[in-house]
Amino acid sequence: MKRREFAALTALALAAPRAAFAQTKPRRIGFLGSGSAAAVIRPLEALREALRGLGYIEGRTLAIEYRWGDGRFERLPALAAELLRLEVELIAVWGTPGALAAKRATSTVPIVMLSVGDPEETGLVASLARPGGNVTGMANLGGAVVAKQLELLKQVVPGLSRIAVLRNPGNPSLIPQAKGAEAGARALGLQYEFYDIRAAGDLQPAFTGMAKARTGGLLVLADPLFFTQGKLISDLALKHRLPAVTARSELADQGLMIAYGSSTIEPFRAGAAYIDKILRGAKPADLPVQQTVSFEFVVNLRTARTLGVQFPPLLLTRADRVIE
Numbered sequence: 001m002k003r004r005e006f007a008a009l010t011a012l013a014l015a016a017p018r019a020a021f022a023q024t025k026p027r028r029i030g031f032l033g034s035g036s037a038a039a040v041i042r043p044l045e046a047l048r049e050a051l052r053g054l055g056y057i058e059g060r061t062l063a064i065e066y067r068w069g070d071g072r073f074e075r076l077p078a079l080a081a082e083l084l085r086l087e088v089e090l091i092a093v094w095g096t097p098g099a100l101a102a103k104r105a106t107s108t109v110p111i112v113m114l115s116v117g118d119p120e121e122t123g124l125v126a127s128l129a130r131p132g133g134n135v136t137g138m139a140n141l142g143g144a145v146v147a148k149q150l151e152l153l154k155q156v157v158p159g160l161s162r163i164a165v166l167r168n169p170g171n172p173s174l175i176p177q178a179k180g181a182e183a184g185a186r187a188l189g190l191q192y193e194f195y196d197i198r199a200a201g202d203l204q205p206a207f208t209g210m211a212k213a214r215t216g217g218l219l220v221l222a223d224p225l226f227f228t229q230g231k232l233i234s235d236l237a238l239k240h241r242l243p244a245v246t247a248r249s250e251l252a253d254q255g256l257m258i259a260y261g262s263s264t265i266e267p268f269r270a271g272a273a274y275i276d277k278i279l280r281g282a283k284p285a286d287l288p289v290q291q292t293v294s295f296e297f298v299v300n301l302r303t304a305r306t307l308g309v310q311f312p313p314l315l316l317t318r319a320d321r322v323i324e
């Protein structure tokens with residue numbers, strides 16, 4: 001073989017691995033969570049599993065940059081800006097505060113909502129059918145679900161007359177939930193009082209106030225801060241002998257008596273399809289927002305027995321899961 005031909009073949013051999021690497025370079029996306037990673041362990045695994053089914057294997061063909069607000073919403077704008085500096089191709093968001101922070105940070109990088117409440121009311125999208133702009137994905141139902149939560153609590157505690165409602169005033173997605181709480185309480189003839197929780201340190205004084213007000217039940221609105229502080233909230237509710245209802249099944253696992261709300265798994269799994277379509281070139285403005293249609297009803301019977309609450313047998317048969 002001539003020296004010139006050998007040199008050309010050697011150059012091609014050395015270049016081949018680099019070319020192959022360039023062709024298989026992982027797609028890079030961001031993930032912005034309003035709460036903590038611990039609060040969405042199972043939903044995140046569902047997202048990864050769905051992405052694997054579409055050919056995106058984290059660590060090989062997909063790189064995900066995770067950023068967590070841990071319930072401190074003031075951190076989210078800086079975390080969104082950090083993801084953009086990493087030149088991610090899109091940002092997947094969990095929670096309305098994170099979605100709003102991402103939208104304020106960019107009008108061009110696609111944003112996929114994995115679990116966000118009432119995106120029309122908060123201005124994230126123009127409409128569910130025609131979102132416009134750079135935001136689309138999965139949305140949760142708001143106020144109507146909260147009214148159903150109160151209805152379940154009243155069924156289980158027939159003599160209930162006064163409830164406390166935990167809300168985080170810094171979370172805009174709680175506005176429709178709070179409206180649902182007010183409407184649901186009025187329909188059931190319940191007195192209600194909101195307790196504003198901005199940080200974990202506000203919880204103990206709030207429960208002390210509930211005891212002084214002779215509160216008979218507790219509604220915990222769906223907020224990343226409350227998911228992060230679920231064990232503390234459950235312990236305080238049990239200490240003050242408050243039958244409680246909330247949206248997230250994880251809080252029932254930690255001790256709250258009833259959980260009823262949109263599935264936390266479904267929107268993450270369905271969100272993988274949005275991520276795939278956008279990475280393949282689809283525009284968020286052309287992808288209608290979907291609403292979660294799967295719901296979970298979980299009963300912590302152990303907590304109910306401790307509180308002396310008797311669950312109607314028929315209601316127990318409707319539960320998706322009963323914690324003994």
